[in-house]
Amino acid sequence: MPVNYATPAADQLFPVAGVRLGVAEAGIRKLNRRDLTLIELAPGSRVAGVFTKNRFCAAPVHVCREHLQQEGIRALVINTGIANAGTGEPGLDAARQSCAALAKLMDLRADQVLPFSTGVILEPLPVERLKAGLPAALSALKADGWHDAAHAIMTTDTVAKAASRKVGAGGTAATITGMAKGAGMIRPNMATMLGFMATDAAISQPMLERLVKEAADESFNCITIDGDTSTNDSFILIATGQGTAKFESITAPGWDEFKQSVIAVARELAQAIVRDGEGATKYIEIAVAGGRSVAECKAVGYAIGHSPLVKTAFFASDPNLGRILAAIGYAWNNDPGLADLDDTKVKVWLGDTLVAENGGRAASYREEDGAAAMKPAEIRVRVDLGRGSQSANVWTCDFSYDYVKINADYRS
C-alpha cells in the first residue's frame, strides 16, 4: 500500500493535444495482463529524454539515444515484463524490430519510434509477441488514455502514478500530464525507471533538452528506494506544440511559471514512486542544508536514505537515531570532499525535534519526543552540515519485511 498516495481519477488527467495513448495485452511475460503501451505523437512534436547511466544499460535505452539524434519522433512503444537489458546484440535487434514493426503499421520510419522496456533483466524479449500485440494497442489509441497507460506500465507497483495540471492563461496556457512507474531498483541516476510527460506547449528543442535535465535533477534524481540504479531508467518529455503556449526563448512570457509546473509534475511523479516503494510503510524526506555543494548535500542524503539500519529503524518507528549520525559520518564514501566534515558542527532534526548537535545528543532531546517524531507515516529528517550555504533534498521510504518478501518472490 502506498504512503498517502492514490492514483488521480481518469478525468483528473487532462488530455494533451497531439498525444494519444493505447494499451494491449501482449502476453510478454504473463497472460491476461496489460503489458504493452503505445504513445502516438502529432507531427511537429518535440521530444527530449534523459537515460540511465548504468553501464549495463538496456537495449531500448541504446536505441532511444540513437533515434533521438534527429527530430521527428512520432511514437513510443513500451512493454513491461522483460527489461531487454543484459541481452547483448539480440536484445538490440529485438528493440529495433519493435520500432520497425510499429513504424510499418503507422507509416513512419523506424527511427521515428522510441522503444522502452521494464521488467526482468537478462532474459530475451519475446519480440514476436510484442509485434503481434501492436494492432490491438493501435486501435485502442485515445486522447484520454493516460489513466489506462499509467496502469499498463506498472510492474511491482501497487498503484499507477500520474499527475496533470493546467498552467498559464491566454497566450501562455498549457497542459502538462505525465505518468511514471517504478517500485524497486530505484536510485535513478539521470532519470527514473520509466517516466513520460507531455505538454501541448511549443518549446524549442534546446530549451526542451535543458528542461528535461533540470526537471529530472529536481525530481527523479532525488529519490531512492534501494540504492539500485536501474539498467532501464528513462524519462521523456514531449512538447506537441498543439496548444496555445509557444516558448521559443527563456525570456518568453510565462516560461518561468511553466517550467516550475513541469518540475512540480515531475516531482509529484517521483515522490509517488517513493510512496509506492517496494514494501514501503513510511515516506521520508531528507533535507540537507549547510553544505559546500549540492553534491555533498545529496551524498549525505543518500547515505542516510540508503542505510538499511536507518530504514529498518523507520519501519520499526524506533528513534535509534545514532544510525543517522553514523550514516552522515560515512557519507564521504559517496563524496570524498566530505572527508573533512567536522562532526561537532552538524545538527540533526527529526521533524521539529533537535536530535544532535556539538557531536552528540542535543541536551534538550528527550527519547519520548524522538519516539513521537518516528510515528507518522511521513517524516522529515533535517540535517545542517554547518559548513556552507548549499542544500538538497532526497526522498526515500523505509525498509520492511515486505521489501524482502517482494524481492525474494519477484519473478516467481
Add this chain to the structure above:
Amino acid sequence: MPVNYATPAADQLFPVAGVRLGVAEAGIRKLNRRDLTLIELAPGSRVAGVFTKNRFCAAPVHVCREHLQQEGIRALVINTGIANAGTGEPGLDAARQSCAALAKLMDLRADQVLPFSTGVILEPLPVERLKAGLPAALSALKADGWHDAAHAIMTTDTVAKAASRKVGAGGTAATITGMAKGAGMIRPNMATMLGFMATDAAISQPMLERLVKEAADESFNCITIDGDTSTNDSFILIATGQGTAKFESITAPGWDEFKQSVIAVARELAQAIVRDGEGATKYIEIAVAGGRSVAECKAVGYAIGHSPLVKTAFFASDPNLGRILAAIGYAWNNDPGLADLDDTKVKVWLGDTLVAENGGRAASYREEDGAAAMKPAEIRVRVDLGRGSQSANVWTCDFSYDYVKINADYRS
C-alpha cells in the same frame, strides 16, 4: 544461525604469552550479561591499531588514537551495550575516566590503557557502572581467557568469533590468537567493529603498524553486511615479545610465513563476522578480476555486495542474475574510473556456471544451472571486468526477513 561457522573450543584458542583476559557483568545496558572485558598486556608489549574513518567516530576511538601516540600500552578495556559514539565532550570524558579508573587499579598511567565500546549510538556511557565492574574483571584475568572474552564482546552476534594458530618452528615459533565481534553496521573502512589479535612474537613498531594495516586490508576491509560503516570500528594487533620469534626487520627468517598467518587469522575472523551477519542464511564470496586497479575491483564487489536486490535474490535462491549485471553497471557510483566500463567485455560466473558475456546472457547458460548454483549455503560470484590484471575479493551475506526483524527490534 551462522553459515558454516562454529566458535572454536576453548582449548583450541592458544594462550599468548604476555596476554591475560578477564570478563565481568557490569550492567552497562542490561543486567546479567557479560559486558565488560579487560585485556592485560605484559610490559614491553607493542600495540598497533586501525580505526574507523567514520566522521562521527566514537569517543573511545579518539582516545585510542591519542594513547597510541606513544608506546607502553598495558591494558585494554572493552564494553558492550553502549557505543559511546555521538556523545560529544561528555563521551570523551567518560572514555578517559574508564582508562583512568583502570590505570589506578593496575598502577599504570591512564594513557597506557586503550578503551573500546560497542552498542547503541547516541546514548551516554554509564561510566560509574563500568568503573564498578573493573575489580571483578581484573580478578578474572587469565591466560586462557580468549574464549570467555570472545563471548563477552558480542552484541547481536549469534556466536563468538575467535581464531588461533601456531606458526613457525625453533627460533621463529609464534602463537597468534584473535577474536572479533560484529553482526550489523558492518562495512569496515580500515577495520571492523571490534577485532583484537595478539602474538607472542617480538615485532618492531614500524613493522607492526604496517602489518596491522595490511592484515586489515586483506580481511576486515573486504567484508560488508549492510554497507553501514560503523562509528566504532577498531582492529588491534598486539605483539607481546614474550615468545621465541623476534622480527625486527622484514628480512628476518620466518617473517613471510608469520605475516601470512597473521593475515589468515584476520581473514578467518572477518569471514566469521560475515557468516554470522544479521539474518544471514548464505555466505557469498565476490571475486572480481580483470580490473585496472584493486580499488575498482573492490568498487564492483561492493556494488554487488550492497545491492538489496542481489542480496534478497540470494536469500530466495532465485537466479535473478540480471540484478548482478545492474549492480556492476552502476559500480562507477563507487569509483568514477569505472564510468568507461565496456559492458560487452564483462563476464560473470555463478560458481562454475558462466552466466553473462558479450553484454548479455551466455549462450551456454541454462536457467536450471543458475538455480542449482544459487542453492548452496556458500556461493562464489566471479566477475571478469576484461580491462586489466588487478583483482579483489569482497565477502558478504544475503538479506533476509531476519535482518529486518533484528534491526527493527534492536534496542527494544
